[in-house]
Amino acid sequence: MRVLVVGAGLSGLSTAMFLGLHGVESLVVERHATTSLHPKARGQFPHTMEVLRLAGIDQRVADASPPDFRFRLIVAGAAAGPVYNEILVNDMGPDLSAFSSAGWANTSQERMEPILAGRARELGAAVRFSTELVEFTQDDGGVTAVLRDVGTGEEETVRAGYLVGADGHRSPIRHALGIGVTGRGVLGTGVAAIFAADLTSVLPRNALVYLKNPELPGAGGALVSTDERGRYALGVGAGEYDDDRWVEMIRIAAGIPDLDVRLLEVSGSSDTKHWVADSFSSGRVHLVGDAVRVMPPTGAFGGNTAVMDGFHLAWKLAMVIKGEAGPGLLDTHTAERRPYSKYIAEQQYTFYVQRMAPELDDGTLAAPADPASMMFFGYRHVSDAVVLEPGDKGELLEPEPTGRPGSRAPHVVLPDGTSTIELFGRGFVVLTGSAHWVVKAGALGLTAHLLDGTAWAKAYGVTEAGAVLVRPDFFVAWRTPDANGDLEGALRHSLRLC
């Protein structure tokens, strides 16, 4: 087997799905008997929807969202008020039409994971539940792993070319590799209950209320709607609460003293943490999702970054496995994903402090970024897998798209109404307005798109006589403003073949 993926959460299933899209088989093992039974991470941002569109499941995911997924996001004493801060009012988020043709979805993890698992299987992955990784070793040729059937206890040894650790925030794989983490540590410990109630008199269908209320443990909490109408989750500071106390806390959070409440489930305590792994790879083992990055849930990037990690790792694994890229391409996984992870984790920490824990503000908070321009699309992958231009200082952020190498390829609407972004994803491609570059690209086995007009060239910082080499992850590898330039050298550099 080519790739063994441990963990069937959002990151592991995405990795397997995108590997399948690139024609690489994988085996996903998951110790639980099913995908997540809890709503957990919710919401797909447009950059995530772009990659789900590439995999052919954007519509399935959108259809799984509640019918009208506009959101109310507030800081309040209770759902019924008083409201202290309106963060989103019956909205989905910022207008991103300048950056992407993709929309939003608001599907929770419990509905998203089966869609990912189904598509991964359609694309050739095997997904085995009730199966856990016990131990692994790696050598120059691959990884040897011992798997155990959780039901029978039976063990088997499998061999894979690569191991992907998508095994969550505890990540036994990361521990086994001796990779440490750096961050602000444990921020708090909470428990959550899922309950059924009619809150339509105080909340719209989709809502998240950050609670500030002295009657709740720790004087706060979070109340959130789920995909199921009339089902909600309440999270509060950790403690031992019996059912009566839960009902009392839910009524306080709702602001409705006589609310009819049906308690469905109470979870064990979990820590809110902030850290990023010191490395995302070791030899033939690569880490994704919560295994490399854990942050407060304020911002909804945990689930989105988990999907995007799988997307960004899969093309590199696939090209190395198929012999189209040098093994050094995989060394760029840490260089490209870690700076962005640190940035996103700091942003979510800022939101956490501002919305829920102002007492943690010690003057070291990152300034909140504009999500539209910086958190979804305006970050760069600065590594040896792009050809940086002279004068490029390797900035992580690029608020306005410029088309320079290391940045996301700009979204330009084409004459047929589609986006340039829809031209990318399967392999390296060349955008050009000149037959000269089409011939050059063809000689290298690359797909070239001959584009009309000047709009695309202006957005990408070249002339119509120029060319832009775009990686399968929609990031620009190289560009030349005119008919001059070494396309073959740029490709070999970006694939770490030289």
Ligand SMILES: Cc1cc2nc3c(=O)[nH]c(=O)nc-3n(C[C@H](O)[C@H](O)[C@H](O)COP(=O)(O)OP(=O)(O)OC[C@H]3O[C@@H](n4cnc5c(N)ncnc54)[C@H](O)[C@@H]3O)c2cc1C
């Ligand atoms: C209550 C809760 C609410 C959340 N809300 C949000 C939110 O609103 N927005 C947001 O963006 N994020 C949220 N998150 C975070 C989000 O759920 C995670 O960031 C995301 O699920 C990470 O996905 P993952 O695949 O990396 O890890 P996980 O979903 O944790 O998956 C890891 C999997 O690996 C399996 N595993 C571990 N070890 C082994 C082994 N040895 N063998 C086999 N299997 C193994 C585990 O069983 C698990 O299923 C929330 C998390 C929780 C717990």
